[in-house]
Amino acid sequence: MxxxxxxxxxxxxxxxxxxxxxxxxxxxxxxxxxxxxxxxxxxxxxxxxxxxxxxxxxxxxxxxxxxxxxxxxxxxxxxxxxxxxxxxxxxxxxxxxxxxxxxxNELPQRRHQGVEKYRDLGRDVSVLSRLQLDGEVLERLGQKSASVTAPAETPDFVFYTGCNVLKTPHIALLALDIMDAIGISYQVMGGPSHCCGVMQLRPGDVEMSGRMGANTAEKLSQSKSGQVISWCPSCYVQFTETTLPTIERQRGARPFEMTPFMRFLDGRLAQLRPHLRQPVKMRVALHRHPGISGGVEAAVAILQAIPGIELVDLKQPAVGLQSFNLGVLPAFKRELQLGELAAASDAGVDALVTVYHSEHRELCAHERDWPFRIVNILELVGESMGLQQQDRYKQLKIMQDADLIISECSDLIAQHALDAGKARDVVVKAMLGDQPLPLKSGARPIELTPNS
Structure with missing residues (x-):
């Protein structure tokens, strides 16, 4: 065209x-x-x-x-x-x-809604990542000078984190560790400064969404292969179904093609297998969302490549792009999460394995109340490869005490010159408040109807 x-x-x-x-x-x-x-x-x-x-x-x-x-x-x-x-x-x-x-709503109000959502996202991502990471590690994730400095040599790929995975940064760090181990050349981009535009599209500000997406697309197009490896499923859908096809209609070509990390890693199992040296003797169940075609199948193949893993099918419904997207039907979402936790307990698994960051945030604190671990799939890949990143988010969230969390993070609060009171507000809202299915102890009764 x-x-x-x-x-x-x-x-x-x-x-x-x-x-x-x-x-x-x-x-x-x-x-x-x-x-x-x-x-x-x-x-x-x-x-x-x-x-x-x-x-x-x-x-x-x-x-x-x-x-x-x-x-x-x-x-x-x-x-x-x-x-x-x-x-x-x-x-x-x-x-x-x-x-x-x-x-x-008229455009000014829609634009205001988009700006507010974008600011809230930026604040939450910035604070929660800084409560867990020092400046050097943030830079590795593209959140300081690395986000604007061009590498000495053009990389084979751009690794696009999106925004919200930075709240659970051990997942993104393990992705980088794995790519390093198998010899993938990449540059990391992501965070609010590389917005996909979905925050502006949702309230109906199409012009601003297109502007944000096109600006980010220009940054992401700097690789030898013309390929972007994406982590966030929301960003993937926004780019591949809205932004990139529309840019192609405008300009006659797409600036790059995008591949989800699970499918990218599955496509390189031959490179990965020699690094999976250590058996991980665990009986696990996979928390599944089918929204990205081939994503669940890729995750299954990766788990099955890890020596020692026994994968159990809990026979639970698999719906949605990721856990966040089930929030449009809250009671249904709580019912699904409770059913899966109970099924995992009945099956006697050692761990319930998440793929994406939103379900990891929402489910990880349930580890306190159920007889199995909640881990991300890359933790198991990393364990077999001899790689480890601490899941600090889970450690903090299980505390269920905002004041204790702030106290535990006081050194990083000082290092990043964060306002402790504002950081506490973010912990209450964006960490402890990110709990669709209440924890067992000290929580209100679980109500599974209606969808509100």
Missing amino acids: PPTDISFEAALDERVEHMLDACTRCGKCVEACPSVKPAGIADARPEDIIGGIIDLLRGGEGPEASRIWAASCMLSGECIRACDEGVNPRFLLAMARVAIAKSE
Whole structure:
């Protein structure tokens, strides 16, 4: 496609219209969606629900069931796999939410909402990472001069962390350790200074989302291979389904291609296997989210490559892009998490293994109350390779005491010149408050209905 002079928003609108023309309103996407039943719209005709989404995207009101479906999307991706017409219903639902946001608020208010969310994210990521890491390690993760200084030699890949994994930095550090061990040349980029634009898209500020995404895309395009290895699934979906295809429509080409880290590592198992020397004799279950195609399968293959690992299937539902995205149906999310913890206990596993950072944040403190560990998959890979990074986030969160956490981190608070009172506020809200399923001890009763 030849480059054009149209704006990001106009190019995005053209992509939406092209998909709407291709959609046959068959309803297969609705039938496949795991959000429909817990959202309470299972009695509506699937054809009417998708028809209402099309109506919303063409300026109409759409029926209530369609609005509920759009708001309840967990980004599971089942709808994409169900479509025979090459349409991406997950993308259309994101655009329907944008259309609803535009109808409810004028641009200044939408922009203000995006700015506030972006500032909150930046504050939480900055404080929680600095409560765990010194300046040298932050720089390794691209959060100081390394984020703006070009390497002496162009790397083979850019490793894009996204933002929120920096709250649980041991995961990102293990990813770097593993790449170092197998000889991958990379530059790390990420954090709020490399925003994917999703924080602006959600409240409906498409212009700012496109500006932020395009700015970050320019930074990420500096590698020999033209490949970006991504960690964050939200960033991956934002770039591959919204930003990059729209830039391609504007300019005639994409600045890079993006591969999720699990799939990247799975594709290099031949390089990885010789480094998996130490048996890890554990019976484990994998916490699964299917939103990125091939992601669960890659994680399974990686676990099975670790000598000594016995992988147990808990036969629990696997939905959503990552745990964060299930937050649109809170009671359903709590029910799934409680069911999985109970199933893991009944199965007698040694560990429940997370892949992404959001479920690790939400589940890790449950280790205190259940007879198994909560670990990230890269911890097990690292253990077999002789690599280790301390899960300081879990250690702190299990304390369940904001004052004690601040006291434990006093040296790093001083080193980074943080305001202890403001840091405590972040701990209360963004660490201890990030607990969808309450812990057993001293918690309010668990309520599994309704979805609120």
